[in-house]
Amino acid sequence: MIQQEAQYRAWMLAALAGDAAAYRMLLQGLTRHLRGYYAKRLGAAAAEDVVQETLIAIHAKRATYDPTRPFTAWVYGIARYKLMDEYRRGHRKATVPLEEAGELFGADEAEAAGTRRDVEKLLAKLPQAKRDLVRAIKLDGQSIADEAARTGMSETSVKVTVHRALKSLGEELGGSNADR
């Protein structure tokens, strides 16, 4: 996200100065993000038209980008506005929660950021000590021996703690699914 901000901002600044190659990279990259963002909310077919409209808006309103501010926030502001406009026209529910720009840039084809966020949400349900262990071993790839040394626990109790934590998260997921 931070790398994307730097990359897109650099393309945008070059484009504002008249660099067509940078502008092409910018628009092609944004097309990918926007397609994912709208497809998730409007369906793939409707998304294409809105992507097109949003690209035109980005082009027409590019002078309103203030180079001292984040580019991703600017693009997200436009994308969200066009989404609300689409809802209004379709007489659908016309409120879109004020999310962060991450909503747009998390919508890339891979959805990697979205997955990561879901995992973090789930992890937040664990107590601090267990959460740190699960994150270190299962997400960051630390060894059980290292974590045992760091926390002063035995290797066996690290293993048991992680196992129990994952089991309780599994039950959490199973439970919420059964509710539906």
Place this chain on the structure above:
Amino acid sequence: MTALQSSDSSSETSANALDLMVDRLVADLRPVESPPVARRLALGLGVGIVISLAFVGILLGYRPDMASATMTMIFWVKLAYVSGIGAVALWAVERLVRPGVPTGNLLLWLLLPAAMMGGLAVMELIHGPANLREHLIMGFSAAAAPWRILAAALPPLVGLAWAVRGLAPTRLVFAGTMVGLAAGGFGAASYAMHCQESAAPFLLIWYGLGVLACGFVGAMLGPRVLRW
């Protein structure tokens, strides 16, 4: 299977449409001159204020005691009150027309002109003779002032709306309200070139009401007029 194929081919054609769109937009790229936002707002508001001043002069006439009035404190306090409100609202507009720029606590600055005029009004009411209190509040033109301010604010309202429409407001009711307040503030300053009222309670209430009415009009019109 056929459904899969058809969805494949349709996403292919639309991908081509988007590629064509990117080509067209790239071909249309021109360097952007800086700073277009401030210039456009200044142009819209400036032309509006000039027209408003002209109308006030022609239809109502400037106050005949202008020269001596400018020597009094209340003349400038009156101007500071309404143009202060207008300036804070304009500041908010300048942010609202750029997507992704937060307005933060900027509107708290509106308390400053309101508190200044409010404090002065309370002092005049407390220290003034009791039999003059009604006059301090109603003046000579209480019934007319808010309406005339609304009328004097129309040219700046149109000018600012034109400017904002060409930029990119994403919160239309909020932007409309601020456009209305800004136009109301500067419109009231224009009307003050005619109006000879000089009691703080009158100015607080009736000028304030006129400016608020402009904000309300802006909020109503925003979603329709400022849409892009």
